[in-house]
Amino acid sequence: MKKYYIVIIISIFFMSALPTAPLPDGMEILKQVDDNITAENRIMTSRMIVRNRRSEREIKAKTWIRGMDQAFTEYLSPAREQGTKMLKEKDRMWIYSPSTDRIIQIAGHMLRQSVMGSDLSYEDMMEDPILSNLYTAKTLSVDTLQERLCWILVLTSKKEDIAYHSRKLWVDQERKIILREERFAKGGTLLKETDVLHVFQIDGRWYPKEILYRNVLNQNSEGTRFIIESLELDAEIPDWRFSKAALRRS
Amino acid sequence: MLLFKLAYRNIRGAGLRSFLNILVMSIIFVLIVWMQGLYEGVTVQATTDMIREDVAGGHYRHPAYDPNDLVDLMEAHQSYQPQQKAVDRHDLEPVLMINASVYPNGRMQSALLKGIRPDQALLDFPAHELKTQMDGVIPALIGKRMADMMQVALGDEFIIQWRDRQGTFDAATARIVHIMTTIVPTIDAGQIWIPLKRLQEMTGMTDEATYMIARPGFQLQDPQNWEYYSQDELVHSIVNLMETKSSGGMFLYLILLLMAMLSIFDTQVLAIFKRRKEIGTLVALGMTQKEVSRLFTLEGTMFGLLGAALAVILGIPICLYTWRNGINFGPVMDSFNLAVSPIIYPIYTPEMIAATFILVLFLVMVISGIPARKIASLRPTDAIAGRRIYKVRGEK
Structure with a gap:
């Protein structure tokens, strides 16, 4: 019995002494994540399911996005929100x-x-979706999430006027997509959590299909599910779509 | 004098009818005076409490600060270092305000986070409770309204989430160290008070304030970028609101007055109809029609005068009692949206009482005179013969 113990202790000693693979640069990973998510034009239909302790609401919307700066959303249902545009x-x-x-x-x-x-x-x-514009990233460790190998990145804001001082990301090593995100206050309090529940592939890129957002401090909320029903990348969008006049247009 | 004696004798002669008229008049007098006293009481109470607990000698505000529109609140702060000496002397009391989200029992609510010095000396406000030292936890002072809204009690802890001057989120735990009972909503509803220094550290707004409360009688020689709002301007909204409410009450006065005038008018018309033979006899005995008309007007006016006398007898104990003990309106006062306690102490001023009496008596005199005018065109023979003064339509 004593021999076994000695063998185990020696093995542990040698294993820990083995050189570990260096972690890749956090900024590199973050840029790859940004490249994966970025597209010039996007047209998307989505469902948002808002759940709290008492009720559940489903809101359908169609969104036109051009680059990083322009977006137009029209709410399709329920009847109360139909026609509301942003x-x-x-x-x-x-x-x-x-x-x-x-x-x-x-x-x-x-x-x-x-x-x-x-x-x-x-x-x-x-918020600017290109995280590498706002944060510096450091690779913290490796983890497995949803049976996928992930890098854990810790992001710290580059500038002072960023809403969330730091973030923690779980990035799928192969697909370069964020599977989980935690957003922190300046003092370190966890404020929001995001979990990507399903992903899908389009034009060779991986996109989140279903995302669960949660305001951690609001215990009344059971989270908001955001489901992408259809997504068209690099679609043709006329200029008028991003004008204020389009808000009144039915 | 003869007319006066005659009028008095006639009123006494009418017995119960006269008494009822006088009673109605007196009740209306008392009601009008009491209601006006109540409105005056609410106004004085609201303004006094607001001055004592919030306004003091007026406010110096950042130009972007508008209490009715807090959209730009995060931009409404500036340094009070040029006024530091006045601040140190407690001639000025800086208050910093920011928007925040609070999470009592995990529920999200919006709140205004306000910083005040615990040793402030200008307001009747329990800021000294904020002196409580707690490791890392923010001491918080709230009003009873806010405590009800947040469903929290003394000693409860909750998370506050705010943004610093650059817009970055931060969060920390706060503990309720005191729940104040105040009737001034401007320091209670939706507000959480914490030590000024702590809020300045949390937001990075060192030595900055949104507004400064001034000691009564103190004025800055050079206010620089601070906009001064005097005590009168700050309580003006309450006075205006009370005037609006009071004019709503005027509708009730009008109904009461209308009832009294109707009763006097009716009595006069009936008296002239019933006493046409007497009118004829008085004219036949040498009185002019104008004198008889004056007699009837005087009789009507006397209802008002005797009503006023009875009102004094009835009203003094009622008004005195309510003036001393107040009237408890309970939760009804919340619907006023005013800084007033549920117990209202009416205030009766001699000017208000005199004006009410003069107005009512004048109206009574006018109303009594209208039916009596008919007497002037009356022929004595017709009156003695008992012919109608007020003709039926189509009658010749």
Whole structure:
């Protein structure tokens, strides 16, 4: 018996002494993630399922996206939200409500309000999706998530005016897609969690199909599921689509 | 004097009818005075409490700060270092405000995070409770309204999430160290008070404030970029609101007055109809029609005068009691959206009482005179013969 113990201890000693493979550069991985997600034009139909302790709501929308700065969303259902449209132009956002027939610019503290009662704020939607523009990344370790090998990256904001001071990402090593994300406050408190539940492949790239967003501090919420029903990459989108006039256009 | 004696005798002669008229008049007098006293009481109470707990001698505000539109609140802060001496002397009390989200029992709510010095000396406000030292946890002071809204009690902890001056999120735990009972919603509803220094550190807004409360009588010689709002301007909204509410109450006065006038008018018409033979006899005995008309007007006015006298007898104990003990309106006062306690102490001023009496008596005199005008065109022979003064349509 004593021999076995000695063999085990010696094996552990030698294994720990073996040279480990160096972790790849975090910024490199982050750039690959950004490249994977970036497309010039996108047209997307999606469903957003907002769940809390008492109810569940499903909101359908169609979104036109051009580059990083322009986005136009039209809500298709439920009847109460049908016809509501949102336009994002760089760091500005307008919302049109057919019931009031008014266009309102979302600014100041309104940006912090939730979008259609979900765990996402207007501000989250306004954020620059190219993370390497905002953060420096460091590879922390390797992990397995959803039976996929992932790099864990720790992101720290480059500038001071970034909403989330740091983030932790689980990046699929092969597909270069984020499978999990945690967003932290300056003091280190975990604020939001994102889990990619399903992925799909389009034009050789991997995209998230179903994402679960959760505001960790809001225990009343059971999260918001964002499901991409259809996605068209590099589609033709006319210029008028990203004009304020398009908000009133039916 | 003769007319006065005659009028008084006639009123006494009418017995119960006169008494009822006088009683109605007195009740209306008392009701109008009491209601006006109530409105005056609410106004004075609301303004006094607001001055004591929030306004003091006025506010110096950052130009971008608008309490009715907090969209740009995160931009509304500036350094008070040029006014540091006045701040050190407690002539000015800096208050910093930011938007925040709070998570009591895991529920998300919006709140205004306000920083004030625990040793402030200008307001009747329990800021000293914020002196409590706690490791890492932020001491928080809230009003009872906010405690009800957040469903929290003394000692409860919750997470506050805010953004610093650059816009980066941060979060920390706060503990309720005191729940104040205040009737001033501007320091309670939706607000969480924490030590000023702590809020300045949390946001990176060192020595900055959104507004500064001034000591009564103190004025900055050079306010620089601070906009001054005097005490009167700050309580003006309450006075305006009360004037609006009071004019709503005018509708009730009008109905009451209308009822009283209708009763007097009706009595006069009936009296002239019933006493046409007496009118004829008085004219036949040498009185002019104008004198008889004046007699009837005087009789009507006397209802008002005697009503006023009875109102004094009835009203003094009622008004005195309510003035001393107040009237408890309970939760009804919340619908006023005003900084007022549920117990209202009415305030009766001599000017208000005199104006009410003069107005009502004038109206009574006018109303009594209208039916009596008919007497002037009356022929004595017709009156003695008992012919109608008020003709039926088509009658010749």
